[in-house]
Amino acid sequence: MTIELVHTRGDLAAARKALPGTVAVVMTMGALHEGHRELIRAARRHADHVLVTIFVNPLQFGPGEDFDRYPRTLDSDLAACRAERADLVFAPDRPEMYPGGEPVVRVDPGPLGDVLEGAVRPGHFSGVLTVVCKLFLLTAADVAFFGEKDYQQLALIKRMVRDLEIPVGVRGVPTVREPDGLALSSRNRYLSAEHRQAALVLSRALRAGAERDTAAGALAAAESVLSGVPVDYLALTDPDLGPAPRSGPARLLVAARIGTTRLLDNVPLQLKGV
Numbered sequence: 001m002t003i004e005l006v007h008t009r010g011d012l013a014a015a016r017k018a019l020p021g022t023v024a025v026v027m028t029m030g031a032l033h034e035g036h037r038e039l040i041r042a043a044r045r046h047a048d049h050v051l052v053t054i055f056v057n058p059l060q061f062g063p064g065e066d067f068d069r070y071p072r073t074l075d076s077d078l079a080a081c082r083a084e085r086a087d088l089v090f091a092p093d094r095p096e097m098y099p100g101g102e103p104v105v106r107v108d109p110g111p112l113g114d115v116l117e118g119a120v121r122p123g124h125f126s127g128v129l130t131v132v133c134k135l136f137l138l139t140a141a142d143v144a145f146f147g148e149k150d151y152q153q154l155a156l157i158k159r160m161v162r163d164l165e166i167p168v169g170v171r172g173v174p175t176v177r178e179p180d181g182l183a184l185s186s187r188n189r190y191l192s193a194e195h196r197q198a199a200l201v202l203s204r205a206l207r208a209g210a211e212r213d214t215a216a217g218a219l220a221a222a223e224s225v226l227s228g229v230p231v232d233y234l235a236l237t238d239p240d241l242g243p244a245p246r247s248g249p250a251r252l253l254v255a256a257r258i259g260t261t262r263l264l265d266n267v268p269l270q271l272k273g274v
């Protein structure tokens with residue numbers, strides 16, 4: 001099956017116009033793995049056409065982060081998009097995305113952008129929301145699919161769409177895991193075999209937490225599995241990342257460094273109170 005690859009906003013607009021019916025967008029930074037493929041499959045189930053964007057967005061990387069070494073694998077990304085029967089891929093370069101240089105006006109994520117990932121990576125979510133907002137405008141998609149693996153990102157995108165009345169539906173897709181529990185991430189390819197094994201501590205901690213009924217029990221169980229691991233945060237929240245409830249649906253989130261690689265993971269859980 002043929003897939004159309006466009007690099008410019010003009011070609012994107014023309015190709016988008018030629019797609020009849022509904023269009024779903026899957027936004028990525030490339031280095032596509034099974035988690036992205038699951039997003040494309042979910043998008044295909046919900047819309048007539050699927051558009052994938054591939055752009056390593058410099059705005060969301062801080063100084064000293066991995067922007068320069070972030071994997072750029074366009075050929076295999078296109079093969080994955082083709083295999084999942086996406087219709088159109090938009091892969092702009094930096095000047096195409098930011099023709100006037102880096103944008104002076106950016107999306108402010110508000111207080112939710114300053115906690116958890118935002119506390120460790122200042123400015124990260126402003127960079128994410130700015131590019132996501134631009135891509136919503138450029139792609140004019142009806143619906144967008146994002147992974148729950150980046151749970152705070154998903155929550156902030158939903159909030160931006162609501163607060164700024166962007167006419168697009170936003171759907172979250174559950175995290176795809178390796179059989180041993182490791183959450184799929186483009187950054188897993190940085191891990192040595194030894195660190196790949198050590199990284200299992202994140203999903204093991206979350207599983208231990210999710211088996212408990214109370215907020216205190218969930219946190220204590222996860223903490224004990226993480227003992228000795230350099231953790232950036234371990235947090236229990238409600239599903240919208242507000243304070244943890246005593247009972248009902250909640251979210252347990254963790255970020256930790258394994259070697260030189262920062263990994264994130266999270267799971268839903270159901271609290272029953274004391």
Ligand code: PAF
Pocket residue numbers: 027028029055057060128131132150153
């Ligand atoms: O999740 C990602 O890959 C990125 O943060 C996104 C949403 C494509 C924005 O650059």
